[in-house]
Amino acid sequence: MASGSLAMGSDASQLVWQRRRTALKRNLSAYAFILPFLVLFITFNVIPFFWALGLSTLKGDLVDPVKPFVGIQNFINLTHDSITLTVFKNSIQYVVMVVPTAVLTALALAFLIGNRLVRFKGFFRGVVYFPLLASAAASAQIWSYLLAPRFGLVNYLFKLLGLPEIYWLSDPRVALLAILLVEWWRGIGFHVVLFLAAMLGVPVELQEAARIDGANSWQIATRITIPLMRPVILFSVVMGTIWAFQLFDTVFVLTNGGPVHSTATMVWYVYNYAFRYGQIGMAAAMGVVLLAIIMPISFVQMRVLGRTD
Amino acid sequence: MLAEKHGRTGREIGRIAQAVIVYALLALVCVVMLGPFLFIFATSFKETYTLISIPPRIIPERFVWTNYLYILQELPFATWFLNSVLVALAVTLGTLFVDALAAFAFAKKQFWGRDILFGLMLATVMIPGALLLVPSFLITNKLHLINSYGGLVIPSIGGVLGVFLLRQFMQTLPTELDDAARIDGCSEFGVFWRVVMPLCAPALGTLAIVTFSGQWNALLWPLVVINNKKLYTLPQGLALLRSEFQVNYGITSAAAFLSVLPLMIVFLFLQRYFMEGLTVGALKG
Numbered sequence: 331m332a333s334g335s336l337a338m339g340s341d342a343s344q345l346v347w348q349r350r351r352t353a354l355k356r357n358l359s360a361y362a363f364i365l366p367f368l369v370l371f372i373t374f375n376v377i378p379f380f381w382a383l384g385l386s387t388l389k390g391d392l393v394d395p396v397k398p399f400v401g402i403q404n405f406i407n408l409t410h411d412s413i414t415l416t417v418f419k420n421s422i423q424y425v426v427m428v429v430p431t432a433v434l435t436a437l438a439l440a441f442l443i444g445n446r447l448v449r450f451k452g453f454f455r456g457v458v459y460f461p462l463l464a465s466a467a468a469s470a471q472i473w474s475y476l477l478a479p480r481f482g483l484v485n486y487l488f489k490l491l492g493l494p495e496i497y498w499l500s501d502p503r504v505a506l507l508a509i510l511l512v513e514w515w516r517g518i519g520f521h522v523v524l525f526l527a528a529m530l531g532v533p534v535e536l537q538e539a540a541r542i543d544g545a546n547s548w549q550i551a552t553r554i555t556i557p558l559m560r561p562v563i564l565f566s567v568v569m570g571t572i573w574a575f576q577l578f579d580t581v582f583v584l585t586n587g588g589p590v591h592s593t594a595t596m597v598w599y600v601y602n603y604a605f606r607y608g609q610i611g612m613a614a615a616m617g618v619v620l621l622a623i624i625m626p627i628s629f630v631q632m633r634v635l636g637r638t639d
Numbered sequence: 640m641l642a643e644k645h646g647r648t649g650r651e652i653g654r655i656a657q658a659v660i661v662y663a664l665l666a667l668v669c670v671v672m673l674g675p676f677l678f679i680f681a682t683s684f685k686e687t688y689t690l691i692s693i694p695p696r697i698i699p700e701r702f703v704w705t706n707y708l709y710i711l712q713e714l715p716f717a718t719w720f721l722n723s724v725l726v727a728l729a730v731t732l733g734t735l736f737v738d739a740l741a742a743f744a745f746a747k748k749q750f751w752g753r754d755i756l757f758g759l760m761l762a763t764v765m766i767p768g769a770l771l772l773v774p775s776f777l778i779t780n781k782l783h784l785i786n787s788y789g790g791l792v793i794p795s796i797g798g799v800l801g802v803f804l805l806r807q808f809m810q811t812l813p814t815e816l817d818d819a820a821r822i823d824g825c826s827e828f829g830v831f832w833r834v835v836m837p838l839c840a841p842a843l844g845t846l847a848i849v850t851f852s853g854q855w856n857a858l859l860w861p862l863v864v865i866n867n868k869k870l871y872t873l874p875q876g877l878a879l880l881r882s883e884f885q886v887n888y889g890i891t892s893a894a895a896f897l898s899v900l901p902l903m904i905v906f907l908f909l910q911r912y913f914m915e916g917l918t919v920g921a922l923k924g
Binding site: 356357359360361363364366367368370371373374375376377378379381382385392439442443445447448452454455456457458459460461463464465466467468469470471472473474475476478480481482483486515519520523524575576578579582583584596597600601604605610613614616617618620621624625628629632 | 771773775877
């Protein structure tokens with residue numbers, strides 16, 4: 331094809347024209363390949379994004395044909411509505427509790443499984459990963475029985491240990507803690523698997539050299555292994571934070587935000603205000619707030635990933 | 640001589656003690672992580688009146704099938720299960736195909752706006768799904784896909800991170816094979832389908848596992864687009880059971896156990912892909 335055009339093209343402009351045509355063809359072929367993806371991406375990501383920003387300035391429910399423009403009124407409402415304040419408080423409380431808990435316990439578990447004495451590391455890694463296979467709905471079902479008052483297994487163990495009975499899911503003071511417990515159980519495997527992989531990446535010579543120099547296991551862990559795992563730990567913290575701010579499924583099935591909004595989260599708010607209470611504008615405004623929180627954190631995440639790649 | 644021998648046995652005793660502690664802790668980890676699954680498995684065979692006995696029984700007094708019979712005969716559990724299988728399979732196949740097509744262009748072709756487009760796509764990873772929930776619902780509604788398989792499947796197909804993963808993988812493949820195929824008269828799609836796709840099997844496997852398990856466990860989107868009980872997926876059905884049959888833990892345990900079983904079986908055989916998919920799935924957010 332190209333040689334044919336050369337033979338004909340005594341004329342330079344014809345040659346340029348020919349090149350443009352092949353370039354156009356190449357571009358069209360490339361765009362044909364990305365077209366299916368692009369159509370779905372624009373329909374269900376790009377358009378909804380800008381639409382959501384627009385909705386956050388409107389007032390109305392899902393079926394209202396006309397939704398009056400209210401400017402930033404929705405955002406102002408978010409700052410003095412008692413439910414939203416509870417939602418923000420819950421979300422922040424939850425993130426502050428769950429992220430350090432998950433990362434520290436995962437580090438401990440990774441060191442336990444990664445211990446030189448342990449054989450069948452792959453098996454134990456599989457064990458901690460296992461709860462990740464369960465949907466939040468399934469794990470909520472499992473734990474609603476385990477955490478039940480009186481006949482629940484957890485309260486029974488508490489009784490054996492001489493601890494007071496706890497109404498995990500109906501006492502507003504501990505319900506968020508119960509959600510944290512369930513989510514910890516379901517999600518901890520993610521951090522442990524990452525940490526184990528990072529630990530195996532730390533050169534054994536460094537640890538052996540330190541041991542010969544008289545360092546004990548604690549010193550080797552805190553001075554050599556953990557500092558070398560820092561990028562992965564940072565990744566873990568960032569991911570844990572992003573997920574924690576988007577907590578929904580477990581709350582929806584286990585407590586549905588109750589009792590008295592003590593487990594209501596930001597995504598719970600979006601879902602309920604849009605699809606239960608018919609206040610799309612407020613739901614969208616909460617979504618925008620979530621975006622404003624997640625975006626900077628994600629930005630850090632991309633920077634971290636960029637460095638480790 | 641003697642002292643040295645003493646020292647060695649002392650060290651050995653210390654080592655054994657350490658091993659005992661380590662394995663005891665690992666046993667505890669196994670109980671905490673696997674115990675709840677074994678417990679609901681046992682519970683699913685219990686008779687209703689034994690469910691609230693104090694102290695709680697772990698092993699059933701008598702094994703009965705009534706809970707399983709109930710969810711299969713009285714509840715549309717089999718339908719929910721089938722819906723989950725169909726939807727998760729359709730989304731997985733669709734995502735693999737659509738993402739791989741796009742990844743092929745991004746990895747192997749030069750075109751106008753390629754890098755800008757790719758950068759913009761990656762930037763959207765930062766957007767929380769909850770923000771898109773309402774407009775996605777409104778669009779799905781405009782397309783008349785509410786309460787249909789299409790509404791569950793089509794909006795869930797394709798993902799930026801799948802494209803990213805496959806592009807990274809395709810960039811490492813040698814281009815000589817593509818060129819050889821082109822000289823042999825292969826079309827561009829033929830190069831993609833017959834040359835590049837087979838070589839991408841490991842990356843496709845990882846993406847398939849991530850997509851399938853994510854879809855199998857998804858709750859929020861089905862909750863929004865489906866309100867016909869015949870079209871529920873498993874997580875949605877489980878959530879419904881919780882609200883309607885709160886007391887009967889035998890039934891909920893049987894349903895929860897059956898819903899987790901398929902992924903457990905897949906996990907036993909394809910553990911590697913789950914582990915590799917961890918970071919990809921993580922990014923989906």
